[in-house]
Amino acid sequence: MPEYKFDYVLRLADNALILGQRLTQWLGKGPALEEDMALANVALDLIGQARMWFSYAGELENAGRDEDQLAFLRDAHGFRNLLLVEQPNGNYADTIVRQFFFDTYHCLLLQALTRSNDQRIAEISEKAVKEVAYHARRSTDLVVRLGDGTPLSREKTQTAVDGLWMYTGEMFEPDEIDQVMAAQGIIADTAHLRSAWLTQVSEVLHEATLTMPSPDAWMQKGGKQGRHGENLGYILAEMQFLQRAYPGARW
Amino acid sequence: MEQRADPTTAEVWAWLSAIEDPEIPAISIVDLGIVRDVAWGETNAGTECVVTVTPTYSGCPATSAIARSIVEALQGHGITRIKLETRMAPPWTTDWMSAAGKEKLKAQGIAPPASQRIPVSAIRRSAWLSPRSECPRCKSPNTELISQFGSTPCKALYRCQECREPFDYFKSH
Numbered sequence: 118m119p120e121y122k123f124d125y126v127l128r129l130a131d132n133a134l135i136l137g138q139r140l141t142q143w144l145g146k147g148p149a150l151e152e153d154m155a156l157a158n159v160a161l162d163l164i165g166q167a168r169m170w171f172s173y174a175g176e177l178e179n180a181g182r183d184e185d186q187l188a189f190l191r192d193a194h195g196f197r198n199l200l201l202v203e204q205p206n207g208n209y210a211d212t213i214v215r216q217f218f219f220d221t222y223h224c225l226l227l228q229a230l231t232r233s234n235d236q237r238i239a240e241i242s243e244k245a246v247k248e249v250a251y252h253a254r255r256s257t258d259l260v261v262r263l264g265d266g267t268p269l270s271r272e273k274t275q276t277a278v279d280g281l282w283m284y285t286g287e288m289f290e291p292d293e294i295d296q297v298m299a300a301q302g303i304i305a306d307t308a309h310l311r312s313a314w315l316t317q318v319s320e321v322l323h324e325a326t327l328t329m330p331s332p333d334a335w336m337q338k339g340g341k342q343g344r345h346g347e348n349l350g351y352i353l354a355e356m357q358f359l360q361r362a363y364p365g366a367r368w
Numbered sequence: 369m370e371q372r373a374d375p376t377t378a379e380v381w382a383w384l385s386a387i388e389d390p391e392i393p394a395i396s397i398v399d400l401g402i403v404r405d406v407a408w409g410e411t412n413a414g415t416e417c418v419v420t421v422t423p424t425y426s427g428c429p430a431t432s433a434i435a436r437s438i439v440e441a442l443q444g445h446g447i448t449r450i451k452l453e454t455r456m457a458p459p460w461t462t463d464w465m466s467a468a469g470k471e472k473l474k475a476q477g478i479a480p481p482a483s484q485r486i487p488v489s490a491i492r493r494s495a496w497l498s499p500r501s502e503c504p505r506c507k508s509p510n511t512e513l514i515s516q517f518g519s520t521p522c523k524a525l526y527r528c529q530e531c532r533e534p535f536d537y538f539k540s541h
Contacts, residue, residue, distance in 0.1 A: 151525060155517035162521055165427025244459035245426060247541055248521070255516040 121297050123177040124197065125304065126238070127187070128294075128341055130170030131198035134188055135349070136219060137163035138356050139206060148209050155255060159216070162248040169241045189360035193349045200340035201284035203349045207277070210263055210270065214277035217260045218318070220253040222288045225313050229305030238303065257321050264325025275327050286336025289314070294341075374415055375445065377406045383445050384419070387437050390430040391520050394476040397434055400424070401464025404455055416449035417442060422460045424541075425521045462541045479504045479526065479537040501537045503528035511535075 140160035147153025171184035182190075201219055206212045227249055230242035263274040289311035291299070298304040315332055322329045339345070359366055384406070385398040397403055405420035419438055423431045435452055442450050462481035470480035479501040502509050508530035516539075518525040523536040 151515035151517075154519065155515055158517040158521040161427035161429070162425060163427070165425060169426060240457040240459075243457060247459065247461075248425060251516050251539070258516075 120178075121294050122235070122303060123174055124294050125298050126170055126174040126177060128197040128199075130167050130174055130187070131196050132202050132219075132223075133163040133167035133170065135196070135198040135352060136202040136216075137161075137167060138352055139202065140212075140216075142206055143212065152209075156212075159252050159255070162245075162252065166241070166245045166248070169245075173237050173241065185360070189357045193345050193353055194343045196340075196345060196349060196353075197343060198340055198345075198349075199284065199287050200337055200346060201281065201287070203340070203345060203352060204281060204284060205348055208273055210273040210277040211281070213256055213259045213263060214274060214281055216252070217256040217321070218281060218285050220249060220256045221317050221321075222285075222310070222314055224249045224253040225310050225317075226305075229310065233304060234302040260321055260327075261325045264322070264327040271326065274325065278322065278327055279330055282330040282334060283337045286334075287338045287340055290336070290338060292341060374408055374417075375447070377408070379445075380406045380417060380419075380442065380447075383441055384438065387434075387441050390433040390437070391428075392473070392476070392478070394472045394478070395469045397421075397438070399466045399469025399472065401460065401462075401466070401469075402434065403438075409451065411449065414449060416451050417447050418451045418453060420453045420455050422455045422458075424460045428521065460541070462538065465538075473538055474504050477504050477535055478523070479535060481538045481540045501526055503531060503533070504535055505533055506531040513537075 137160045140156045140163070143156045144153065144160075147156055167188070168184050171187045175182050175184060175187060199219075201215060204211070204215055224246065227242045227246035231239055231246060233239045233242065260274065263270045265271070266274075289307050291307050295304065295307055299307070319329050381398065381403075384403050385396050387397045389395050389397055389400055389402075392400075402421050402424060403419060404422050405418075407418045407420075408415050409418045410416075419442075421434070421438070438452060439450050465481065473480045482501070500509060501511055503511050503526075506528060508528055510529040511526050512529060513524060514527050514534065515525040517523075518536045522538060522541065524539050525534060526537045527534045
């Protein structure tokens with residue numbers, strides 16, 4: 118079912134695009150020069166990856182939409198990103214914990230996708246996973262530094278962990294699209310991803326002297342199916358303004 | 369009209385070796401391992417020069433500038449029909465960087481990548497021991513990582529503990 122694969126690739130694209138866009142909102146405002154540059158570099162990698170996924174999604178859809186049209190001309194309900202990546206930047210602990218949760222998932226997911234029987238998905242994942250491994254190292258190190266830091270940084274990081282936790286369940290909750298893709302060997306089964314993610318996250322939070330919330334806590338969901346919070350609308354309003362106001366504008 | 373003979377692929381490689389990387393002008397796109405293949409292909413309109421490139425980072429802003437500079441350089445040498453092909457797999461790795469390229473980086477104060485691919489499966493923190501990079505200025509091995517990301521996505525920021533100077537390290541990729 119090609120439309121399922123289109124939807125699945127769109128999820129990968131939208132996660133990378135929306136988180137990349139979120140990170141660019143830090144530019145010039147990072148807490149230190151090195152952090153500012155690191156956020157810009159991570160955003161750049163993610164937006165580059167989004168372009169590769171969008172190009173492939175456009176080919177799968179075969180309806181004449183290219184990467185730009187998919188990024189700039191869909192409304193919020195057409196986006197398939199996880200709710201986690203659209204969450205506001207908040208304070209630096211919020212940004213870093215969001216990044217840590219996503220990077221850990223992203224790294225594990227892409228490793229699995231390098232074994233996809235879809236050649237394009239495998240190739241893009243092969244390239245992207247090398248970049249994401251660096252993202253994961255950085256956000257992991259920072260979670261430990263912030264958590265095992267001053268009492269204030271520890272408190273803020275724990276608050277970020279507790280606040281963002283309910284957006285992590287969606288990553289591992291397969292819907293019909295995930296199930297069909299897994300059955301066809303296009304993606305890996307998400308059950309083992311969840312246990313690998315929980316193991317990694319619990320080890321890092323422990324090292325950071327933070328408390329991990331219960332994996333069985335109530336979780337938000339809906340991003341993958343296009344049901345988003347209000348935050349996404351503001352991101353799109355900023356990101357899509359130019360193409361909406363001047364349709365077809367080019368550099 | 370007599371057709372001028374096509375230049376050899378060796379000549380084309382030499383011309384490409386003169387193209388600087390837009391972000392690290394010390395090193396050429398051939399040194400970086402971006403150019404994977406040069407060949408002559410046949411089309412209905414005559415022969416065309418096919419240059420195959422593998423981009424470095426997904427979001428590298430230099431990618432389109434590199435493509436443009438390849439076309440301009442070859443046109444400057446009289447080649448009219450040029451086809452650029454992008455090869456995605458295998459993905460670019462710093463293992464493709466030439467030994468000469470690594471020396472040029474050092475001369476610019478950038479520590480070259482260690483010859484090892486990034487272990488992407490090492491999600492556990494203890495498995496990430498960053499390679500200790502030698503200071504490109506004073507050659508001291510006593511250096512420390514400041515940030516995984518430096519002035520460009522391909523570089524990390526280090527500091528030398530001996531001469532106290534910060535320096536860029538071109539990450540293994």
